[in-house]
Amino acid sequence: MKLRVALAQINPTVGDLAGNSALVRTNLKEAKSAGAHVAVFPEMILTGYPVEDLATRPSFQSASIDAVAQLAKDIESDGCGDLVAVVGYLDRNNGAPQNAIALIHGGQIKARYSKRHLPNYGVFDEYRNFVSGNGTLVARVHGIDIGFAICEDIWQDGGMLADLAKRTPGLVLVPNGSPFERKKDGVRLSLVQKRAKEVGAPFAYVNMTGGQDDLVFDGDTIVVDAQGKLLARAPQFDDQLLVLDIETKGATSKPDIVISENEAAMTSPVVNSIAPEISEVEQMWKALVLGLRDYIEKNGFRSVVLGLSGGIDSALVAAIAVDALGAKRVNGVAMPSKYSSDHSIDDAKEFAANTGIHFRTVAISPMVDSYMANLTLKGLAEENLQARVRGTTLMGISNQEGHLVLATGNKSELAVGYSTLYGDAVGGYAPIKDIYKTDVWALARWRNAQAIAAGEVAPIPERSITKEPSAELRPDQKDSDSLPDYELLDKVLMRYVDGDEGFDSLIAAGFDSALITRVIGLVDKAEYKRRQYPPGAKVSARAFGKDRRLPMTSRWSEE
16 A cells, blocks of 8 residues: 655744744645645644743643644645644643644544653653553554654654554654754664664654754655665755655554545655765755854844954854855954954955955954053953953944854864853854864865855865964964864864763873873863853754753862
8 A cells, every 4th residue: 555645844933833834734735736645744843843941831832732723724724634734743731741743634633642752851741642542653544554753752772662563553654853963864864774674664754954043953854664775865954845655554553543544546656756965064064054044034133243353263154154144144344453464364355255245344453452551461361352352342243233243163162161251252153163173174175165166266265274273362373372283182072072081081092191181171171161152053962052061160080
């Protein structure tokens, strides 16, 4: 037997119940036009995801419940009531919030089900199958018994999946809100293939797209058959309604609910599409662009401003902003001091000329001199004053002209505290805060290569990429004066920060003990700075603030 399934890889907005409902209805109409019998939407599509503590607010719970009931009626009035729509939303049980899906057909909610395994056990509670109280849900649609799992449910061995396998569904549908992380696309595919073999049924895994605060959802919707063979895959980071015919056995189980027994009528066959894989660096670029774009658009900002120093970090952030928003919504400000080199100013001007962004120069020397005439500041205090004058200048422009300030610090700097509070750390969003310095260079080279291949001007000046990094806060200053070489530093940080390896493990890996002691000390002491840094797109499994938080007050030492 065959069933035509439409998987809606789309981008909701948290809290926009009306807008998200309209998005669902638009995709259902497209699914109907394509001859689909079932349309599956990502988890919590109606409310957006994650809703965090909105989940515990009774008014929001009620609004979500009302919205899904109204959606069922609207789907019927749209002429799409013959489809089975699987819609994620926020429900509740005895006042406790539930991350749930509704099966909608004929203008009614036929069944409700909530996920068993949850990423935030302090917010959501388990509700399972609203129809029978079972730990799983199986619904018969056009004679095919369909089982359901929601996101984390398939990441847990045994448990819910084992229970579902015992019920022998003919097909499993999996709505997801799975954030992007580097190297996760391969892990997802392997997991879905593994679960399909375990349950003995095809798996259709649909994921949302879009940015939400510091998370980015990349889609990567996947369908495999019962043997794990890849049948279809949607492109990462793009919205798409993926429609395909899935062949499976009929009447394999004892369903909780029967929606229809008759075999589905099939129109002309659809051609399955498998999106080509993209490189890890391209994935990162698209994640950073999408994260920034949605943060700006969904929060109603019209433009951004950043300090354009001529260095690689600010050039990369500006290039991301251009791709996300367009050059006319990006404002670069060069803020030279008496220590700034001529080539730094020239490189900032060259970037502006290459991309067409708005550009101005605001010399900070007179402002710094005024401070110094009234304060006695030397050494590091004087260096930090320059950074703070630059930060104040950007915030002043932001207040006056309405731009959002972008911070330009990278993960290597954040890790070791190589930033100035209320200076280069100011801003409303930090696009590359989860990108190591070595990744910054790789992304810059990749973006320039893409432009050249397309016959366009490379946005980032070559000298910004090749010159030795410097904050230019004192004569002839280099980052290497204060930090280990970035290639070496990042190798240690990837193990200590991302891999949670300790001192002994790093020694066993061949790193010098003095280097490890120094780097670990810098990382652990900089937690208070990281707590005050702006949000930014999470692209790793261990992003500061989101996944990795140390006590700011601690006497623990790795040695």
